Amino acid sequence: MDKPAVSLFFGAGAEVGYGLPSGGQFALDLFRIPVDQDKTDFKDQLKALDNTSAYVSKWLPDDYLKKRIHVFGKSDYEGIIASSLEYRKDDILAYLEQLDQHVLRLLRAWDVSEDHIRRIFRDETSLELGQILYGQAVKLNSRLAESVGLFNSVFFSAWLKLLELHPEQTQLQHGVRAILELLVGSCGQRLVAKLNEEVFESAPDKLSVFDDLSGIFSLNYHSVGQTGMDIVLGEPARPVTEENTPVEIMTALCRTVLEDIYSRTLDYQALVDSHFRYLYNPKAHWARFTRIAIFLRTVRRYISSSDAHLMERLAAGPGYYHDLFGLSSLADITAVGTTNYNGFARELVHQELPSIPVYYLNGCVEEYYDPYCNLILEQPTAEELASYPRLLVPLIFTQSGIKPLTSITMSRRYVELYDRFEQSDMIAIIGYGFNGDDGHINGLFRSLAEAGKRLSIFHYGNESLSVLKSEYQTKLRLSSSDNLDIFTVDSSRNVAGEPWWQALLEKYQYMQPALAPRT
Template identity: 50%
Template sequence: MDIFRTSNEEDKEIFRKKIHSIDRMSQLATQWLPDNYANKRLNVFGKGEFEGLIASSLENRRQNILNYLNNFDENVLVLLSDWTVTDNIINSKFTEETEEQIGQKRYSQTIRLNEKLATQVPLFDSAYFSAFLRLLQIHPQDRYLKRIIRAILELLVGAFGQNLVSQLNEELFTQAPDEISVFDDLTGIFSLNYQGVGQTGMEIIIEEQPIEIDDTTEGITIFKELGRSILEDIYCQAMDYQSLIDSHFRYLYNPKAHWAKFSRIAIFLHTVQRYIIENVNIDAQRLKDGPGYYHDLIDLQEEFNLIAVGTTNYNNFVKQVIKGTSIEQTPVYHLNGSVNDYYDPYKNEILTIPSAIEEEGRILVPFMFTQSGVKPLTSVEMSRKYVELYDHFIDSDIISVIGYGFNSDDGHINGLFRSLVEKENKKLYIFHYKDSNETNTQIERYYQEKLRLNSTSNIKVFLMDKQRNVNDEIWFNSLVKELVMS
């Protein structure tokens, strides 16, 4: 969400200069760009896209939203584990405001949602959401607190409402003759009006600045900031940003069709690149000396010959770490692009740190591969990266995976691993951060589902702690033992 809060004026100006530098007599200008392109207004993402974003999220990720709200207290406690003030401070501040403990009074018996939407609503039995409602009872005129509660309720009602609409559309006639097609023609006629759903929350997290708080801040202010942080957490986890990119990315190749969408996605990619460069901060000394997973690559050379590294990170930290070491020449493949890569949509070509001569007369956009941007995969440069990495994996004795979640958005990478497992009979050694009581078997089945594999036979999971250890030893020692056993 921070990217949408970031000012894009600087990026708009950069893109404007690129447009104005194009030779108006070139093929690019006369055949690809629209008439009078140099004087056309440049558009960026704003409030106008919020409604479509909310609609897509409720359609495609409504279960994520409901899961978050149904487990509201658990999610809030996870948020508080790394928050500005502790849950103990929040509890004491709440007691100062209400003379009650958080969770002492709940609303599950006094608030009921229409049973056509849902018969059970765990949110109203939540200790923390009930705390927000109690504070609003005490401070009924507090507009900010009211907006936060309304935003959460909008998401709740919207998600349940979309469930009902989808059910109606899919099961409008529970029984009808197959040979009479008119019944099929009536499916999908219901829709939800998203104009009043989710907009409040988007406005809060985009427009409202975080409130600085500490242990001395009054309780009502702490809860306002907590509410804003909860909304941001929900939107970060459940918003379908892929749909927003999907609806614009195609126009990166056809600016004549829709100049506004073309300029939005082009400028957005510049903003993403700048945000990553400026905000992904890391201590320079720690980057140099470690400890960290990238530094472990240097140490494991005593036991292994490192053939290749694939990464989905946009930054270039891994190359910075291994520079000047014995593995400096190890190829590193940025599978989703990087802050140093640029893309020419006109020629479907990828360039790494292009020179001024290479940039001249072209429209280049930063290449941070969006999950929806399939077409760049067809470029020779990107196809070669995947093929080369795949061949390196085939030649390897061990394929180790750390910090990659096998999410559905990265289907292009998941397919690579699936092929290695099922077609090449390679084994994946997955290092999984242990934060629950799940067994290795349960986690292996989890990754089997993620990768859509027929079995778990070629998956080996190691449970790892925050110190990068497996059974009190550095993680790659587990791989040494695996080689010995095999």
């Protein structure tokens, strides 16, 4: 029997096992990292330009060397919160409704055990954890929500009880307030959205004057969510042990939960999108041009510094990229695509499988972009970068609705990968969440599924396969889930006790009679 042709696609989750941060943690870290070095490097690049060239004279503003270099900072928090509450409000509310489940999940890998927390809470309050709940004592305005499960949460109630006993504990108070701000902000945003959609419950279709009054309500984000942003982007969390006081431990737990909420729901797409367009016109708004240019440099430096630290571990493995060597002995690997930004996929795959093409759909730290000419430089040398006559920025698409760029290089990359996927017997998707800011990639997979290609999605966890199938069908906006095969994979990259790639091949053998012959 001929070897099956398999294509693979990797998201951020595929690299967590190598020690790289998850997508949510990556987002938080980007706004924590100091940017002084990036500002200096950018200024040096400006000074190196030939100020007599037509490029500088016509494209850059007058006295560009004397202008201030701007960066994203605390003043941009409000925009991030507004975007997060607008686009992730349902995710935030769902998290708060299931707060206890998330706390227990975090405690499995935390510095202090659940048993110790139960013990210190009992010693501090003379109450068992969960013995007191605030569901009847605290009621949210019914216009915001009919019922709120947060106040029946065991752990949130524990934090409230400790605040009753220790009102002077300002850090715990700030953590609790931050969670309440997210609750009220999300409910408020949902109410505002509903009001704007239904200002008039009914009106004649032929009278457009009623439509002119839609969208008139808005939410003031001046204070909503700012407390939480100050906490998670401020001073690093201090480690705690069982030697700390009960209040210190519970305060640290509250901060850990708050950081987890933000890492899962932080949305800075609107912030990036509102600045990205100025890469093409620095004269129009120099501050926004420099903010996005510095931001992309910071992203590259953050990823590159993580890469250098992890190279030894990466070389040894194990991980999903190393698993491809075993897969290649039983299957023909057609192509590898990835949304990740580092060069690990290309480097590790090409060590043993140099003929397999690797496609970076969200850019890469080894690539640069010339916004003036809409040109991509793939893996330029240090000498080429130093002598380049125009401004360059790293080609890295973080959360953004503007991607992909329309350069010929990137357009070909998408088309070539799609064609290779289409020629494969099976398409394995690993560690990719099908998030909304990757709609261009989701559309690629949707087209494949609608054309009859099977998508094998490997999901970390042990949820119900039928529930997951429905969720991925919704994310891909498919009318049917018939062409979705879901595999639940554990921390050892196993599916039901066997390596994920073996499970994939067994599924291929099972499905082979139904597969169309390759062309």
